[in-house]
Amino acid sequence: MTEKDLTPRAPMQDTSAPACANSTEQAAPAQLPMQQIAGTSACAGLALGPVRVVTRRSSALGRIVLEPPRETSLFKTALVLAKDEIAKLSEMASESDKAIFTFQIEVLNDHGLQDEVLGYIQSGSGAADAMERAESLYTAKIRSLPDEYLSQRAGDVQDACRRVVDILDGRPREQITLDGPCVLIADELLPSELISIDRKLLLGLVTSGGSTQSHASIIARTFGIPAVVMAGPEVLKVPEGTICALDGGTGEVVIHPDEATYARYTHRIHLARRRTLSQERLRTQPCVTRDGVRVALTANCSGPQDIAQAISLGAEGVGLLRSEFLFLDGNLPDEAEQLGFYRSCILAAGGKPVTIRTLDIGADKDVSGLTLTEANPALGLRGLRFSLARPDLFLAQLCALLKAGLAGPLRIMFPMVASVEDFDRAMEMVAQARDTLTQRGEAFSDTIEFGVMVETPAAALLSDELAKRADFFSIGTNDLTQYVHAVDRINPAVTSYFTPASPAVLRLIRLTVGNAEQAGIPVSICGESAADPDLALLYVQAGIRRLSMSAPSILAVKERLMDATAATG
Numbered sequence: 165m166t167e168k169d170l171t172p173r174a175p176m177q178d179t180s181a182p183a184c185a186n187s188t189e190q191a192a193p194a195q196l197p198m199q200q201i202a203g204t205s206a207c208a209g210l211a212l213g214p215v216r217v218v219t220r221r222s223s224a225l226g227r228i229v230l231e232p233p234r235e236t237s238l239f240k241t242a243l244v245l246a247k248d249e250i251a252k253l254s255e256m257a258s259e260s261d262k263a264i265f266t267f268q269i270e271v272l273n274d275h276g277l278q279d280e281v282l283g284y285i286q287s288g289s290g291a292a293d294a295m296e297r298a299e300s301l302y303t304a305k306i307r308s309l310p311d312e313y314l315s316q317r318a319g320d321v322q323d324a325c326r327r328v329v330d331i332l333d334g335r336p337r338e339q340i341t342l343d344g345p346c347v348l349i350a351d352e353l354l355p356s357e358l359i360s361i362d363r364k365l366l367l368g369l370v371t372s373g374g375s376t377q378s379h380a381s382i383i384a385r386t387f388g389i390p391a392v393v394m395a396g397p398e399v400l401k402v403p404e405g406t407i408c409a410l411d412g413g414t415g416e417v418v419i420h421p422d423e424a425t426y427a428r429y430t431h432r433i434h435l436a437r438r439r440t441l442s443q444e445r446l447r448t449q450p451c452v453t454r455d456g457v458r459v460a461l462t463a464n465c466s467g468p469q470d471i472a473q474a475i476s477l478g479a480e481g482v483g484l485l486r487s488e489f490l491f492l493d494g495n496l497p498d499e500a501e502q503l504g505f506y507r508s509c510i511l512a513a514g515g516k517p518v519t520i521r522t523l524d525i526g527a528d529k530d531v532s533g534l535t536l537t538e539a540n541p542a543l544g545l546r547g548l549r550f551s552l553a554r555p556d557l558f559l560a561q562l563c564a565l566l567k568a569g570l571a572g573p574l575r576i577m578f579p580m581v582a583s584v585e586d587f588d589r590a591m592e593m594v595a596q597a598r599d600t601l602t603q604r605g606e607a608f609s610d611t612i613e614f615g616v617m618v619e620t621p622a623a624a625l626l627s628d629e630l631a632k633r634a635d636f637f638s639i640g641t642n643d644l645t646q647y648v649h650a651v652d653r654i655n656p657a658v659t660s661y662f663t664p665a666s667p668a669v670l671r672l673i674r675l676t677v678g679n680a681e682q683a684g685i686p687v688s689i690c691g692e693s694a695a696d697p698d699l700a701l702l703y704v705q706a707g708i709r710r711l712s713m714s715a716p717s718i719l720a721v722k723e724r725l726m727d728a729t730a731a732t733g
């Protein structure tokens with residue numbers, strides 16, 4: 165890179181998800197060798213700018229330990245102060261991020277955690293040390309959970325506990341202040357740190373550790389901040405101010421980009437910005453193909469946080485809410501807890517319909533203590549089969565859902581239906597849940613629609629019969645492909661055989677669409693493939709008029725569909 169390239173240019177920013185492209189147009193010092201680092205994608209988008217490195221302070225030196233009653237009292241005061249700080253952060257946070265802080269307050273209220281700390285204090289530890297020991301124990305426990313999403317909540321536990329430690333050490337929480345637009349490099353960012361950063365100045369994020377499902381990554385995706393995680397410890401050694409280019413989509417991080425790399429990133433950023441701006445115009449427009457076919461685009465969500473984001477991205481409702489996410493930590497939520505969760509999901513959708521799928525555990529969604537060890541779990545006691553085998557759990561879920569339906573438009577669907585009898589048995593359980601609530605004198609909704617996930621070949625083949633009974637269909641192409649092609653969806657060795665728009669799968673989709681049309685019920689696709697703009701178009705051409713996908717894909721799918729025709733030939 166030549167001297168003239170070092171002239172500073174005006175900062176450019178485009179923070180719209182999903183294809184974000186952020187940069188300050190400063191050039192890298194020419195004399196330093198370019199370094200390419202391969203991390204893991206956490207949020208797609210490009211960034212180019214000077215680096216700001218955040219290094220953690222080492223733990224406080226020379227802590228003085230007082231007698232246990234005084235350490236106990238210090239600990240209790242610090243807990244109150246920490247919860248107060250978190251509550252204030254929550255007030256500043258967006259609706260979707262408030263849940264993170266609610267969780268952190270729950271962590272600090274946890275009696276198990278408190279007793280652990282008090283136990284260490286009784287045996288002679290200072291409160292700060294005791295809190296740190298309990299924190300590592302808890303985070304290790306959470307990290308070892310089989311479910312990736314839950315295991316990655318460890319960052320939130322750490323964040324809450326470190327706040328208490330900082331208060332005990334008499335250190336005010338260090339706020340990360342940015343002096344100008346930059347790419348932030350850290351070991352791991354805590355959710356509260358990311359929330360309180362001036363995001364207008366944050367071009368991108370690189371963490372040496374972290375994980376794709378940590379709340380910091382989730383927040384990065386919420387705000388469309390290009391982010392790479394697991395980039396390795398070398399990134400922490402990059403000097404402040406060094407120019408860094410990052411591609412959040414591929415996980416590439418380039419330190420000191422050479423002239424060609426710098427030019428390539430600048431060009432891609434311009435192109436991405438143009439694209440985002442044009443997609444932006446589609447946000448509030450209905451999705452209509454060039455030949456006038458209206459396609460409804462809804463979102464696949466896991467809780468109230470992402471529902472609010474999805475609606476803001478133009479989702480016309482929630483096409484799939486996987487209720488099993490609430491169960492994956494092995495702690496069975498009771499009816500009251502489930503009711504609270506479903507209600508907040510429905511409220512987050514602000515009057516748009518929410519489709520909640522009943523428990524779909526089994527196969528790769530293993531819940532210790534609940535699911536069986538089976539030789540062929542994908543063909544085993546999963547989805548509706550599990551619910552029918554555990555009427556106690558099924559009834560509690562249905563009661564919670566029927567009551568939650570009072571909060572707004574709700575659709576309930578059953579996973580892994582493989583026969584007409586399956587659906588009939590599920591509806592018998594619904595009738596039983598209604599009776600139970602009536603006997604208890606509790607109000608529930610009678611406007612809920614009940615649907616079938618068409619994700620077994622049997623359900624597609626029987627869709628004429630099922631359509632007479634169900635209010636709607638939702639085709640799960642993930643499992644439908646797995647079962648049609650006899651290809652394990654989680655086995656990387658057979659990925660190339662996993663073809664969700666193959667002639668065989670499309671034939672079953674067309675059959676299902678035809679039978680749904682004849683019965684006058686809506687049919688959507690909620691498998692991952694609906695997020696692929698080209699496959700989404702194929703499905704629309706096969707007669708599908710509703711698609712459900714992860715929220716950040718909605719605008720790209722809309723763009724593709726609005727530029728194409730539903731009719732072929």
Ligand code: PEP
Nearest residue numbers: 619640641642643690691
């Ligand atoms: C599907 O099978 O396509 C689906 C949406 O359900 P899941 O991926 O949760 O099995």
Ligand code: MG
Nearest residue numbers: 619640642643
């Ligand atoms: Mg499925």
